[in-house]
Amino acid sequence: MTTLHGSCHCGTVKFEVEGPVESAYTCDCSLCRKKNALMAKVHESKLKITAGADKLSLYQWNTRIARHYFCSVCGIYPFHRKRSEPTEYGVNLHCLDDFDPSVLPSKLGKGKGMTVVAEGARDVWPGPRETG
DSSP states (O other): OOEEEEEOSSSSSEEEEESOOOOEEEEOSHHHHHHTOOEEEEEGGGEEEEEOGGGEEEEOOTTSOSEEEEETTTOOOOEEEOSSSTTEEEEEGGGBTTOOGGGSOEEEEOGGGSOBOOTTOOTTOOSOBOOO
């Protein structure tokens, strides 16, 4: 089994992914569009934080199921726990060391259509609105 190593920009947060990574995706939800990451889906058992867990900042919004992590030192997004599959992480492929994500097939995830349930959600969140 292949082990891929990754980190944030400053190197404070380090992690390992048990590979192989065989495909990539982008997502068209309001957050992913703004962070513009190329991600791979990884089961939670295949992601290990090896340094800097205490330096990860958590960002949650809307349903608060997804957990988006950022390095509190340099601001880079290395991974998030997925809303659509809570046992999976979306790993930012650009954070993997010595890995060329351009060789992977890539697809577009359909996050834009996910239901918006947060009271007072900004108009830029494009999903269908749930009513009380």
